[in-house]
Amino acid sequence: xxxxxxxxxxxxxxxGALAMSTAVGAPEGATFKLESxxxxxxxxxxxAQVYDGFGCSGRNISPALRWSGAxxxxxxxxxxxxxxxxxxxxxxxHWVVINIPAAVSELPEGAGNASGTMxxxxxxxxxxxxxxxxxGPCPPAGDKPHRYIFTAFALKTERxxxxxxxxxxxxxxxxxxxxxxxxxxxxLYGR
Numbered sequence: 001x002x003x004x005x006x007x008x009x010x011x012x013x014x015x016g017a018l019a020m021s022t023a024v025g026a027p028e029g030a031t032f033k034l035e036s037x038x039x040x041x042x043x044x045x046x047x048a049q050v051y052d053g054f055g056c057s058g059r060n061i062s063p064a065l066r067w068s069g070a071x072x073x074x075x076x077x078x079x080x081x082x083x084x085x086x087x088x089x090x091x092x093x094h095w096v097v098i099n100i101p102a103a104v105s106e107l108p109e110g111a112g113n114a115s116g117t118m119x120x121x122x123x124x125x126x127x128x129x130x131x132x133x134x135x136g137p138c139p140p141a142g143d144k145p146h147r148y149i150f151t152a153f154a155l156k157t158e159r160x161x162x163x164x165x166x167x168x169x170x171x172x173x174x175x176x177x178x179x180x181x182x183x184x185x186x187x188l189y190g191r
Contacts, residue, residue, distance in 0.1 A: 032069045034152040034183035038109065039063055041185040045148060048109075050189065051138035062095065062112030062134035067105055067152040071181050074102045074154040078175045080168075083137065085146040088128075093168035094148065095134045096125035098160045098175070121159070125171045137189040145190030154181040 039045060050058025065079060077100040086092035095112055101120040110116045112124060112134030129135040139146040155178045162171055 032067065032071065032152070032154060032181040032183040034065065034067045034150060034185055036063045036065050036150065036185070036187075039185075039187050041187060043187060044145070045137055045187045045189040049136045051136035054138045055141060056136075056138035056191065058136050058138070060113070060134065060136045061110050062107070062116065062136075063150075064109040065107045065150065065152065067183055069183075070102065070154040073156055074180055075158045076100055076102055076155045076160075077104065078153040078155060078160070078171075079107060080149075080151050080153075080172070080175070081134075082149045082151070083139070083146050084149065085139070085143070086128075087140065087143070090169075092128045093172075094127055094129075094136065096127060096168050096171050097122055098125060098162070098171060099123055099158070102158075123164075125162070125168060126165055127168060139190060141191050143190060145188040147186050147188060149184055149186050151182050151184040153179050156180050 048059045048061045049063050050056050050060065052058050052060045067077065070077065079097040079100065080093065081095035083092040083094060097112065097118065100122040104119040111118055114133060118124065124132040126132050127135050137146060137148055153175050155175065157178045160174045160178065162174055
């Protein structure tokens with residue numbers, strides 16, 4: 001398992017923000033990694049990935065993500081982006097992608113947008129914006145920078161059988177029920 005760093009900012013801590021991967025449930029020595037060529041763990045999310053609305057003026061382009069080292073038995077991959085600091089009492093799901101074929105190891109920049117292309121039979125679930133597809137960060141003005149946790153999940157099933165309008169929480173339940181390993185990194189955004 002990766003040794004994680006600790007960042008303190010404005011009175012709150014981020015455990016693992018510097019870690020590029022976390023192997024959970026993987027055999028000892030296995031390293032399931034997730035990274036983005038356009039973002040650095042622990043750093044500010046670029047304007048290209050920031051939401052365009054709610055007072056934010058980003059480009060709302062989904063980031064490129066790459067993963068490697070999925071454990072044996074992986075039959076599909078899911079990817080999520082989650083903000084635990086959203087002032088909702090339950091966080092905010094910004095992106096949910098499921099049923100990515102196991103042979104795929106990346107999502108190109110823009111794959112989560114309306115004009116983007118998902119690999120194989122992958123589908124994007126509904127986010128807390130109320131629609132499917134990527135929705136970038138846009139925390140309330142004046143908040144401390146929010147943490148945006150990007151996670152790839154190695155799953156033991158080829159397909160999660162969920163309704164097309166399933167909530168992010170329901171999809172998360174199904175992901176966790178079928179997880180072999182997960183890899184995460186955290187990036188930040190505030191305004």
